[in-house]
Amino acid sequence: MTDYRRLRVALLGAGAVGSQVASLLLRHGDELADRAGAHLELAGIAVRDVDAPRDVDLPRELFTTDAETLITGADIVIELMGGIEPARSHILLGLGSGADVVTANKALLATHGPEIFDAAGRVGASVYYEAAAAGAIPIIRPLRDSLAGDRVVRIMGIVNGTTNYILDRMDGEGADFADVLADAQRLGYAEADPTADVEGYDAAQKAAILASLAFHTAVPLDAVHREGITTVTADMIEEAREAGFVIKLLAVCERLGNGGDESISVRVYPALVPRDHPLGAVHGANNAVFVEAEAAGSLMFYGAGAGGVQTASAVLGDVVSAARRHIAGGTGVGESTRANLPVVSIGHVLTRYQITLEVSDEAGVLAAIAGLLSEGGVSVATLVQTVIPAEDGAGGDTARLIIGTHRATDSALSAAVDRLAASDAVERVVSVLRVEGE
Template structure:
């Protein structure tokens, strides 16, 4: 057995991912040493309660309730606690002590990323976070390293497994949102409080990270436009199917070029995706990220976006990279955020809508609606009309219109929807969805 130099590894957190990371470090120590060029010694695992039940049985002597002492004696700190504090303080302590940091903490990086990366730069350390954006899918390194010499034009991704599971079940079975969400919670795909997933917060955090890497610009979380999937109904899913689309919660990061120069848009919302697009075939709780670059063309990264063992794979890949850097010496490679491209609001994005309306079924309605749309420069591309049977006792009959618009600025499309909502001929704006991936 090769006599490798030892590197002390501090693990913060022993949840689903942390326990798997610890188990794999202990189980595959010799193999990892051969890959890293150093023996990775698990110095300890910081937890709140060493006696709490865990899925993976680990040596009791590894647990400690003194994270500071563990961190300051480590070469590599793995932060898998989640949340903002005390994770932020522990990471900064580790960097200040000269350790490299590996983290899967998307919430922390999306809100305090610049502070963390600046702290690493000051001491010549590195921060690794492959597991923060899409679980086991290798997307951080391709954006940061492989595509560093290219110009990424657009990223469009399914980066939240819970919402993809829900929408996929609704599409394949015609089920209602509430029923599928309850199933997802029973199966462990969704938390008891699913807000972070179904309202798009989790996807927005990942979008901020991906956009920062792709466009070499620090993207704060509050610059990400966010919408969730709680308003998606079985009827909307069926209408999408009939029109040749599937509904997916997408994270879209886009480089915009106008006469005023370049800017970027970062947004998360449910969108209609053509069934011929690769993202339409992403099923279950899987994730996929579709990248368009000027030279490389279209690239797609697909796989498990969550899960203890799957995420542990990405974490350990980062640990090996950190160990190799320690053995090679020199300072860490900092984040490239010097482009400082302006981040524009959703209103600047050029897209198209599919608008579903219930209207009075009478002469002149279509002309009125076309007029309301054209007031802001929005034109109709497609129109499907379906009569709605009158309810017994009601004199006025109604019809359902599904309107596909031509591409226009999102601000113009949004204003057109407001005019339709206020119109006397429109009984109800049933749904408004953007179309992506055409």
């Protein structure tokens, strides 16, 4: 083997991803050295309990509970502990010691990204985080490097495998949310507490990371509009199918306006996507990110969004990049927030709704509903009416209306739904979904 320079690698965490990273470093060390131009020596693995059972058999002498000593002696620190603390403190210690950092910690970057990138910039180090946004899918480097000379206009992505698995099963089988969620938990796709996934928190963290990078703007997590999928029913899925749509939990990052009036919107919600759109064909627990740029046009990135060995692939790609930077020398390239665009609330976004109502099947109801919509400048694009006969057959039938609106601001559409809900002409607002990808 070539006599390469040796770089010491500290690994923090030995869970599903960390143990796979360690195993691949040990098994493919020579091959990785050829790619990186340096021998990557796994100096140690910091864990809370060295005797805890693990899925991968690793040399016991590599394990330590002394994370600080391991970090300060490393050239590259891989943080795969998750959570905020002590991960944040360990990363800042590594950067302060002159190490480059590789992390898959989306929660940490979404909440403390500016602090971490500033710390890296002060010492000329780099932070790599390909695995933080979409697992094994290469999306960070394309946004940061390949599209650096372009202007990203919009990102629309399925970035949470658990919710896509649930919605895909509901779409394919007509199953209820609760039943599919229980299956997902048994199969390991969903945690015992699935809140982070099904309520959109995980996707919101990833959306903040992607938007910050694409639009050169620090996007705080609390600026991301977030809705989950717990209100999606089998009936909503069937109505979507009949209209030519599929329901997906989307992360949408969008540039609004032109010139000096530009702003950005970052949002996560279940939306109707045309079945012939590339994102409409993303099945199972897979992820996909659809990018629209001014010059490059439409780009699609698709693959596994989670999984130990899959995510380890992205982590090791970052480790090789960090090693190459060490060999080449010079300072790391920091994250750009030069644009500093304002992040606006969802009310400013132009979108369109599909509104499902239950109303009395009687004269004048449709005119009343059209009037309530037009009060706020909302117009009807499509209307499907289905009569639901009364159970006793003695009249008093109910009609189900599925109304597709023309594009309007989200605030105008939301206000229109509120007027409908308060009206005597409407018995119940069954569902409201936004339409994306048209």
